[in-house]
Amino acid sequence: MNVILIGYMASGKSSVGKILAEKLKFEFIDLDDYIEMKEQDTIKHIFKKKGEIYFRKLETKYLKEILESQDNVVLSLGGGTPCYGNNMHFIRENKNAKSIYFKTSIPTLVDRLKTEKAKRPLIAHIDSDEMLVEFIGKHLFERSQFYNLAEITVTTDNKTKKQIVEDVLLALF
Template sequence: MNTAPGPKQNIVLIGFMGCGKTTIGRILARMLGCPFVDLDQLIEEKAGTTISSIFAERGEPYFRLVEAAILHELAAPGPQRVISTGGGIITRRRSRRLLKQLGYVVWLQAPVEIILDRTRRNRDRPLLETEDPKSRIQALLDHRQPHYREVADLEIDTSGLDPEETACGILESARYHFAH
């Protein structure tokens, strides 16, 4: 893959929580020998607090503003990176435009039952703090799917795939994308 500086060479992973963005992103970055950026982790570092705390103290609209500002910083020219985003980043129009500018956007997906199974043990999911997380996941997915589809260059269902297999498939698709 061409590793010339510039935002167009990035691989950006989007998708709902629990679809494998962080795991697959780390594998891709290792394969490419480039930096891995976990946007949620970057937000926590810059804010000096957890995402759960930001949601609790300032609310989701404030969090989305911070998220968009940091995404804008990542859109500046720089080395090739693999970027894992938060699941709701696509809810703001500005963020969707920035995602497309960042490079090759891959939408990782999984069925609701698998997302529920992958996320049920994690207490750092403020949007799932509800009595009926399965219904909440379905409602969020229904709302977000058109936005994911709008920005995605590639869609992959991760439910039946090994993370290494998924990363290899993304890498081959990205090579083709960047070559053309």
């Protein structure tokens, strides 16, 4: 079984995913890290050099590569991955995959993201908390239709990583 973690950036997919993988004795893969390794380039540089459409095609290519060739993996997707190409359909059709949406409120996301904007190409240009709230709200509105296709939804607000892992394990088994 592969566990696919989806949700907005800073929802906890990677940090919780590592702990979850350890508990399950699975390998942990962050799709962005995997892309950087395969492409020998940073996400930020790929975005800048080739653009978002090129990057989204890479996400689809490597998502399929991982799901078709690996087992017992906790896979953390980028926030936009489920929303492009046929990615969510591919995940849902994969009988060996369980998708989990880490649902996180806008205030929590803003709190987590305001200190790491420089590392996030999609929000690096945003100057104020108010603009960040507006950007995240618009994005979540657009993306929630894809996120809500996940088989399992786990809310992450006001929970420790350990509590989120426990929620995921209860939902899986």
